[in-house]
Amino acid sequence: xxIKRTLASFAVVLTVFGGIGMAGAADKAGxxxxxxxxxxxxxxxxxxxxxxxxxxxxxGFTVYSEVCSACHGMNLLxxxxxxxxxxxxxxxxxxxxxLAEKEVPAEPNDEGLTHxxxxxxxxxxxxxxxxxxxxxxxNDKAAMAANGGALPPDLSVMAKARGIPHAADNSExxxxxxxxxxGLMEYAGWIGGTLKDIATQYQEGGADYIYxxxxxxxxxxxxxxxxxxxxxxxxFPGNAISMAAPLGTxxxxxxxxxxxxxxxxxxxxxxxxxxxxxxxxxxNARKNLGLKVLIYLIILSGLMYAVKxxxxxxxxx
Amino acid sequence: MDTLDLRxxxxxxxxxxxxxxxxxxxxxxxxxVIEGKETMTATMDEHQEGTSRRNFLYISTGAFASVGAAAxxxxxxxxxxxxxxxxxxxxxxxDIAPVTVGQAITVLWRGKPVFIRxxxxxxxxxxxxxxxxxxxxxxxxxxxxxxPEWLIMVGICTHLGCVPNGQxxxxxxxxxxxxxxxxxxxxxxxxxxxxxGPAPLNLEVPEYSFLSDTKVKIG
Amino acid sequence: xxxxxxxxxxxxxxxxxxxxxxPVARMVSDQFIVFPTPRNxxxxxxxxxxxxxxxxxxxxxxxxxxxxxxxxxxxxFNSVEHIMRDVNWGxxxxxxxxxxxxxxxxxxxxxxxxxxYYGSYKAPREILWLVGVVIYIMMMxxxxxGYVLPWGxxxxxxxTVITNLFSAIPIVGDSITQFxxxxxxxxxxxxxxxYSLHYLVPMLLVAFVFIHVWALHVVGSNNPEGLSxxxxxxxxxxxxxxxMKDMYMSVVFLTIYAFFVFYMGNYMGHPDNFxxxxxxxxxxxxxxxxxFLPFYAVLRxxxxxxxxxxxxxGAIMVVAVLPWLDRNPIRSLRYRPKARLFFWLFxxxxxxxxxxxxxxxxxxxxxxxxxxxxxxxxxxxxxxxxLSKMETTNRRMPGSITDAVLNNH
Numbered sequence: 047x048x049i050k051r052t053l054a055s056f057a058v059v060l061t062v063f064g065g066i067g068m069a070g071a072a073d074k075a076g077x078x079x080x081x082x083x084x085x086x087x088x089x090x091x092x093x094x095x096x097x098x099x100x101x102x103x104x105x106g107f108t109v110y111s112e113v114c115s116a117c118h119g120m121n122l123l124x125x126x127x128x129x130x131x132x133x134x135x136x137x138x139x140x141x142x143x144x145l146a147e148k149e150v151p152a153e154p155n156d157e158g159l160t161h162x163x164x165x166x167x168x169x170x171x172x173x174x175x176x177x178x179x180x181x182x183x184x185n186d187k188a189a190m191a192a193n194g195g196a197l198p199p200d201l202s203v204m205a206k207a208r209g210i211p212h213a214a215d216n217s218e219x220x221x222x223x224x225x226x227x228x229g230l231m232e233y234a235g236w237i238g239g240t241l242k243d244i245a246t247q248y249q250e251g252g253a254d255y256i257y258x259x260x261x262x263x264x265x266x267x268x269x270x271x272x273x274x275x276x277x278x279x280x281x282f283p284g285n286a287i288s289m290a291a292p293l294g295t296x297x298x299x300x301x302x303x304x305x306x307x308x309x310x311x312x313x314x315x316x317x318x319x320x321x322x323x324x325x326x327x328x329x330n331a332r333k334n335l336g337l338k339v340l341i342y343l344i345i346l347s348g349l350m351y352a353v354k355x356x357x358x359x360x361x362x363x
Numbered sequence: 364m365d366t367l368d369l370r371x372x373x374x375x376x377x378x379x380x381x382x383x384x385x386x387x388x389x390x391x392x393x394x395x396v397i398e399g400k401e402t403m404t405a406t407m408d409e410h411q412e413g414t415s416r417r418n419f420l421y422i423s424t425g426a427f428a429s430v431g432a433a434a435x436x437x438x439x440x441x442x443x444x445x446x447x448x449x450x451x452x453x454x455x456x457x458d459i460a461p462v463t464v465g466q467a468i469t470v471l472w473r474g475k476p477v478f479i480r481x482x483x484x485x486x487x488x489x490x491x492x493x494x495x496x497x498x499x500x501x502x503x504x505x506x507x508x509x510x511p512e513w514l515i516m517v518g519i520c521t522h523l524g525c526v527p528n529g530q531x532x533x534x535x536x537x538x539x540x541x542x543x544x545x546x547x548x549x550x551x552x553x554x555x556x557x558x559x560g561p562a563p564l565n566l567e568v569p570e571y572s573f574l575s576d577t578k579v580k581i582g
Numbered sequence: 583x584x585x586x587x588x589x590x591x592x593x594x595x596x597x598x599x600x601x602x603x604x605p606v607a608r609m610v611s612d613q614f615i616v617f618p619t620p621r622n623x624x625x626x627x628x629x630x631x632x633x634x635x636x637x638x639x640x641x642x643x644x645x646x647x648x649x650x651x652x653x654x655x656x657x658x659f660n661s662v663e664h665i666m667r668d669v670n671w672g673x674x675x676x677x678x679x680x681x682x683x684x685x686x687x688x689x690x691x692x693x694x695x696x697x698x699y700y701g702s703y704k705a706p707r708e709i710l711w712l713v714g715v716v717i718y719i720m721m722m723x724x725x726x727x728g729y730v731l732p733w734g735x736x737x738x739x740x741x742t743v744i745t746n747l748f749s750a751i752p753i754v755g756d757s758i759t760q761f762x763x764x765x766x767x768x769x770x771x772x773x774x775x776x777y778s779l780h781y782l783v784p785m786l787l788v789a790f791v792f793i794h795v796w797a798l799h800v801v802g803s804n805n806p807e808g809l810s811x812x813x814x815x816x817x818x819x820x821x822x823x824x825x826m827k828d829m830y831m832s833v834v835f836l837t838i839y840a841f842f843v844f845y846m847g848n849y850m851g852h853p854d855n856f857x858x859x860x861x862x863x864x865x866x867x868x869x870x871x872x873x874f875l876p877f878y879a880v881l882r883x884x885x886x887x888x889x890x891x892x893x894x895x896g897a898i899m900v901v902a903v904l905p906w907l908d909r910n911p912i913r914s915l916r917y918r919p920k921a922r923l924f925f926w927l928f929x930x931x932x933x934x935x936x937x938x939x940x941x942x943x944x945x946x947x948x949x950x951x952x953x954x955x956x957x958x959x960x961x962x963x964x965x966x967x968x969l970s971k972m973e974t975t976n977r978r979m980p981g982s983i984t985d986a987v988l989n990n991h
Contacts, residue, residue: 094845122663126451156461176451199857203663206848207856225946233937247845252853283866325856328666328673335674336844342431343837349424350830356417357826361818362987363621438671442646447668 084210084251084258084281087315091322092250094337097330098323103134106320109313111144113292114201117193119181122202123324126175132330133323141175148173150180194275196288205252205318205325253322255281260314263291293317454582456574459513467530469518472581476518476526477569478542479579482553487511489540490554500565504554507568515571515579516555520544522562527551542566588612613799618817619824620805622987626700627803629693631828632835636686637791641784643679651731653777655770658733659858677847683725684850685839687873690718698904699925701913702804708905710797713790715902720787725871727780733773734855735865741768741776743868747881750891767861807986808913809979816983867942875939876932880958882943883951893955900962907962910970917976921969924961931957 090099107128110120125145129136136144149170154160161168168184181200183189190197242248258281267278273286293314296307323329452473459479462468467480482490490504491511508514520527522544528534529542529551537543537550539558544551549560556565571581590611592598601608650669652661665672694714697703703711730741745762749755764771802811811817818824842849850872854865870878880897884890900907915922931954938954941947980986 122660122667124448124451127667130447176448203856207853209853225949229934229946229950233934236937243849244846249846249848332673332844332847336840339840339844340837343833343840346424346427346431347830347833347837349420349427350826350833352420353424354826354830356420357822361621361823363623363818438674439642439646441670442672442675443649444670446650446664446670446672448664449668 084254087254087257089250089253089319091329093247094333096333098132098319100135102316102319103323106316107134109317110320114317116182117198118201120179120202120324121181121200123179124176125173125179127327133327145173150177194288201321201324203325205256205322207252208255209251210255250322252325253318256321257314257318260293260317261311263295265295454580456578456580458577459579460577469530472569477581478516478518478530480514482512482514486553490552493552499557499563502556502565507554509573514555515568515581517567517569520546520549520562521557521564521566522547522549589616615819615821617799617820618811618814619820620803620811620816620983621818622805622807622983623803623824624806625831626692626696628828628831629689629696632689632832633686633693635832636682636689639678639682640686643675643682644784646675647679648781653731653774655733655773658731658773662732677843680851681839681842681847683728684873685835686721689835690721694718695929699915700804700806701808701915703905704908704913706801707804710794710801711905712902713794713797717787717790717794719898720783720790724780724783724787725873727776729871730773730776731780732855733859735857735859736852736855738768738859738861739864739868740870741772747891750888804913805983806914806916807980807983809983812982869940872936876935879935879939879951880955883948883955897958900959904962907966908970910974912973912976917979918973920973924965924969928961
């Protein structure tokens with residue numbers, strides 16, 4: 047192959063990956079004003095062979111039910127999902143025990159009432175496996191009223207609804223003659239980021255973000271930053287977040303409680319993994335089948351190429 | 364444009380392909396001559412060995428591809444089966460305390476109507492004394508109930524899926540005083556057994572259990 | 583279709599009986615088995631079959647998804663998640679459909695650039711080219727409306743922005759947007775009609791694919807030398823030579839596609855689309871799907887509303903008239919080194935525009951978008967016509983495809 051043809055092929059490969067890269071960048075552009083860096087974590091569910099760690103999901107569920115569920119719901123999940131394959135896989139008895147105390151708003155009774163005649167309280171019934179993991183609030187307005195006007199979002203697909211940028215934006219080149227240089231550097235970084243994402247099958251941006259969100263609360267906003275009655279978080283877009291640090295903040299200084307810090311880190315990790323599962327409940331099955339399909343298709347490609355070569359053997363073209 | 368008729372080429376090397384197509388591999392080696400009707404089978408034996416190796420490759424590739432194609436069909440078919448949320452549809456609990464003797468209620472379970480009838484003594488007696496050997500779908504009344512006074516069954520005619528009449532007091536109950544399906548005239552008796560008409564089977568009895576005297580769990 | 587003589591001879595009486603009444607087998611034999619195809623086609627010519635594969639995948643998975651999807655503003659988002667969670671294999675089918683769209687566009691962009699490089703749009707293939715542009719526009723319409731259906735934030739605001747393009751039309755603009763919406767903003771009626779049209783457009787697209795193939799088989803394939811077929815020496819029967827080559831490339835594409843379907847299903851989407859549509863909150867930064875990004879960059883490069891819209895549609899339409907902008911008798915850029923240089927520059931510019939389309943419209947991003955947009959139009963409207971008058975002969979050009987094949991290798 048001549049040098050020219052090699053270069054041409056190279057350009058086309060860049061075109062193809064660039065196309066995918068555009069997707070990658072489009073993906074992450076939402077966070078472009080946020081200069082804080084979200085670190086990529088090691089997750090059991092990343093990569094070609096990744097799968098969820100059941101024990102971690104169970105621990106994550108505990109964090110969810112003890113902390114998050116006080117304000118957030120997961121209305122795309124039913125309790126039964128917790129015992130399904132590829133998730134925390136609680137046994138039926140464990141789930142029954144979990145639901146023993148759980149009550150949900152009852153359907154209208156035979157008199158058509160949803161609220162008690164006597165005290166006007168909401169009529170409740172025992173929760174079933176098929177019930178959704180609802181928000182504790184009756185509706186969005188009630189949730190906002192109880193949280194100073196901020197709506198605690200549903201967490202069902204939170205780990206898919208957040209991502210992290212793989213290349214920072216820099217729209218402010220210092221001088222016009224420097225712009226092309228910045229541009230090419232940024233473009234190269236962008237292509238490189240895309241290739242890295244593909245090489246690592248990176249789809250854990252949401253989990254990384256949630257972990258970062260949980261672990262980058264500051265006790266006090268830095269000097270000169272006013273967050274009002276909100277909390278300061280390093281990775282939250284705009285830094286001022288209505289949710290107070292749900293798992294606490296890291297202790298610093300000489301007399302820091304190392305155990306507490308470790309626990310905060312572990313809980314953040316576990317709940318991020320749990321939310322990832324909630325967003326992608328079929329990840330285990332998907333990756334498992336995916337590997338088989340890929341191996342099959344690679345072998346088939348090889349066979350097809352051999353057939354093609356045989357057919358074309360001796361035919362100049 | 365010249366006609367490309369491969370059967371009329373002078374062929375040095377004959378090549379065999381699937382679908383019974385034979386071509387010359389010397390096609391690309393420069394000129395080939397169109398010579399009337401001469402066929403090109405002459406040199407086949409010379410390349411027998413190569414041909415069988417090629418055939419093995421073609422057949423194994425074809426088989427390998429077919430296996431994959433067949434496997435791909437399953438998800439496209441299986442997606443039509445009841446999904447996880449349908450399969451998980453819970454059993455229901457029904458409070459039967461308000462249903463007095465002679466009354467019946469209809470509840471919805473898995474999208475289907477379930478008849479719950481509080482039978483009186485005459486009905487129970489009627490249902491019990493029938494000679495089951497003469498029935499289309501022989502079943503004793505005792506096989507169809509857990510407590511004789513409560514008859515619980517899926518209210519769907521076993522003919523073609525209509526809902527029989529007979530739940531309300533004013534309904535036409537058919538020749539056997541049970542249920543009557545207006546669609547195609549099936550008569551069911553006080554035990555929900557098919558007695559007359561096109562339906563092949565008795566009304567289905569779902570899985571159920573009594574949680575207490577006044578609570579029944581269906582499913 | 584193609585006007586080479588038929589050599590199909592039914593083997594059995596039943597086949598003969600059928601052939602006299604409906605010569606389907608004859609057509610398949612003539613058009614897809616013995617069809618004379620230039621022997622020198624390279625792998626860039628395999629995209630037709632790859633596209634056909636992806637069209638089939640999109641149609642089948644689309645019909646299936648329609649069995650589970652609910653086109654209602656309150657339920658659409660949940661029904662898509664229901665597909666991903668509860669429907670048997672739903673996660674697979676939905677990932678196939680959403681990533682299938684991206685791969686459809688990857689293949690179509692290679693297909694279009696191949697046509698531009700080797701001059702496949704030139705006489706006698708102008709109609710073939712125009713039908714191709716129509717198919718491309720239909721793909722864009724189908725992809726856009728499909729992206730609206732999950733009713734996430736990007737769906738909703740993408741629909742809002744794109745339909746608002748029509749409001750740039752003087753006087754009747756607002757009436758047109760309200761007509762498109764069926765309301766005073768993107769809402770339930772909009773979603774419902776987009777669903778219907780998302781189902782309709784691909785059917786029309788299939789019809790145009792038939793016309794595209796028909797037009798192709800009347801004039802035959804172009805080839806890397808850009809030379810017309812002069813004798814049967816120049817061609818090979820379509821089967822098994824090109825069927826095998828095309829199928830091989832299709833499997834290679836399927837492999838990459840499977841990698842995305844199984845491992846990076848959401849990579850080419852946007853996280854914001856997993857946030858339910860909210861008519862009162864716009865996401866910080868709206869971006870379309872990647873395959874629209876170059877045109878989105880063109881739209882934003884122009885500081886005037888109507889001007890931006892005209893530029894964006896113009897950037898697509900200028901491609902359609904390429905056969906009349908480039909009248910040079912030499913088809914293949916293999917024999918036009920100057921045109922080749924500017925072509926590759928165009929490819930790079932298109933890529934960079936895509937990159938800029940994904941960036942916020944601020945700072946040097948905007949400046950760069952303007953320069954590159956200018957190149958896009960200058961390339962088609964000035965450079966191509968000018969070069970068309972030059973480079974009209976090339977002494978390296980072989981006399982025939984066969985000559986080229988026998989001498990080059």
